[in-house]
Amino acid sequence: MGTEKIDSSQFFIISLLYTLGSAIIFIPHIVIKHAQQNAWIASLLALVIGLLPLFLYFKINQRFPNDTFIQILEATFGTIGGKVVGFITIIGFHLNLTVMTFRDFGDFVFIHLLPETPLHVILILLVIVVAYAVKEGLEVIARAGQILVPIAIFFFLLSAVLLLKNSDFKNLLPIFNNGWKPVVRAALPNIGFPFLEAFALIILFPFVTPKEKRSKSMFWGIVIGGLMVAIAVIYSLIVFGVEYSSAKIYVPYLLGAEINIANVIQRIEVIIASIWIVSIFIKICILFLTTVMGIQQLFNSSNYRIYVLPLALLVIPLSIMVMPNMSYWSIIENIWPFYAALFAVFLPVVVLIVGSFKRKKGKQT
Amino acid sequence: MIYIMTLIMAGIVLYIDKKTLRRINAQERKVYLTLVLFFIIFNIIEQKKLYVNYFVPVEWVYNKIPVMKNIYSFLENKG
Numbered sequence A: 001m002g003t004e005k006i007d008s009s010q011f012f013i014i015s016l017l018y019t020l021g022s023a024i025i026f027i028p029h030i031v032i033k034h035a036q037q038n039a040w041i042a043s044l045l046a047l048v049i050g051l052l053p054l055f056l057y058f059k060i061n062q063r064f065p066n067d068t069f070i071q072i073l074e075a076t077f078g079t080i081g082g083k084v085v086g087f088i089t090i091i092g093f094h095l096n097l098t099v100m101t102f103r104d105f106g107d108f109v110f111i112h113l114l115p116e117t118p119l120h121v122i123l124i125l126l127v128i129v130v131a132y133a134v135k136e137g138l139e140v141i142a143r144a145g146q147i148l149v150p151i152a153i154f155f156f157l158l159s160a161v162l163l164l165k166n167s168d169f170k171n172l173l174p175i176f177n178n179g180w181k182p183v184v185r186a187a188l189p190n191i192g193f194p195f196l197e198a199f200a201l202i203i204l205f206p207f208v209t210p211k212e213k214r215s216k217s218m219f220w221g222i223v224i225g226g227l228m229v230a231i232a233v234i235y236s237l238i239v240f241g242v243e244y245s246s247a248k249i250y251v252p253y254l255l256g257a258e259i260n261i262a263n264v265i266q267r268i269e270v271i272i273a274s275i276w277i278v279s280i281f282i283k284i285c286i287l288f289l290t291t292v293m294g295i296q297q298l299f300n301s302s303n304y305r306i307y308v309l310p311l312a313l314l315v316i317p318l319s320i321m322v323m324p325n326m327s328y329w330s331i332i333e334n335i336w337p338f339y340a341a342l343f344a345v346f347l348p349v350v351v352l353i354v355g356s357f358k359r360k361k362g363k364q365t
Numbered sequence B: 001m002i003y004i005m006t007l008i009m010a011g012i013v014l015y016i017d018k019k020t021l022r023r024i025n026a027q028e029r030k031v032y033l034t035l036v037l038f039f040i041i042f043n044i045i046e047q048k049k050l051y052v053n054y055f056v057p058v059e060w061v062y063n064k065i066p067v068m069k070n071i072y073s074f075l076e077n078k079g
Helices: A008-020 A023-050 A052-063 A069-077 A079-113 A119-136 A138-166 A181-207 A211-247 A251-258 A269-298 A304-321 A326-364 B002-016 B018-023 B026-047 B050-054 B057-064 B068-077
Strands: none
Touching: A008 A023, A008 A138, A008 A181, A008 A211, A008 A269, A023 A052, A023 A181, A023 A211, A023 A251, A023 A269, A052 A181, A052 A211, A052 A326, A069 A079, A069 A269, A069 A326, A079 A119, A079 A181, A079 A269, A079 A304, A079 A326, A119 A138, A119 A269, A119 A304, A138 A211, A138 A251, A138 A269, A181 A211, A181 A269, A181 A326, A211 A251, A251 A269, A269 A304, A304 B002, A304 B018, A304 B026, A326 B057, A326 B068, B002 B018, B002 B026, B018 B026, B026 B050, B057 B068
């Protein structure tokens, strides 16, 4: 497992930035599109429901406090079964999510910041930085998070204060005008993205000390991250209203363009985008790290760092292949919560049920 | 040209990582080289845009995992 350790405050920051990740910039558009002015309720509902699977992960952590993810699966499904389930999970969830998040970042930079630059170049530059960070290890990524999180939160609060002048709280009314169904419908993609994605953090549990504070730090990191996403939804509504927010994909980024201080400080959306760039960088690093750790645990290798460069190579074509164009987002946003639930809800439930049967059987014999 | 560029990229990474390749054991080297082989295969598929006609992962999940299509149509009907 190695000697790397992070403390609970670092794990809290990782969980927070991981939850913010790409959700802070994508979710407002998706939720507002379905629930209109009730999107903020949908976002809070998604936060409440999205926290429930965490208790499954905490229970697994309680039962297997020192085991790696693959060891947990091997203890549940046997050596070969555990490896097979582990392989499917690492490829189907961790690697899949890594390449999708890479693509999110690439698309955003390509559309808004560097439209003349080929997508491949943007992805190659990103993969170099991420591979370097992951080669340095979990501790370094956690320390980078510790340095970057105050900057991200400062810009978040600054933009929240500066945007109050342009806001109209009447955009949040009327509440439940179309009943509760659109709210539940809108909450579904938000549950899958980002709350079910927290499943990937299970791999990091053995590296967090002290053991007793793992659950608490992850829980509060995800709660605060989820609340920040909900605040981004509320601001998108009160500044732009329903029509504009449901038409534009990167609404929170466009919020930055609305800030105008005495006609001197304006067009600061790139500074606002830095919040997102910080969070998605940490999210990509963590996903990449969990994927290489998963591969290392699958093949009982001595160190995960040896697989960083070949996986960095592989991620580039895969992130282009994962969806040929942005129109595939409509499929992803609808099926992702259910696809993710196969790994993030169904698998932990099976692990816990089989684990308790085995324990009962062990006690009887 | 695509084949040559792909091999050059793989060669550059192998050259940069030559110390790691020397240090690791045979099984680890197998996994390492398999990942590089996957890169060569997927990069050629991606550069030639073969996946657009034959295999898009999102479409595969949508078509092959049994209930996904039903879930998608249900949600689309619900707006």
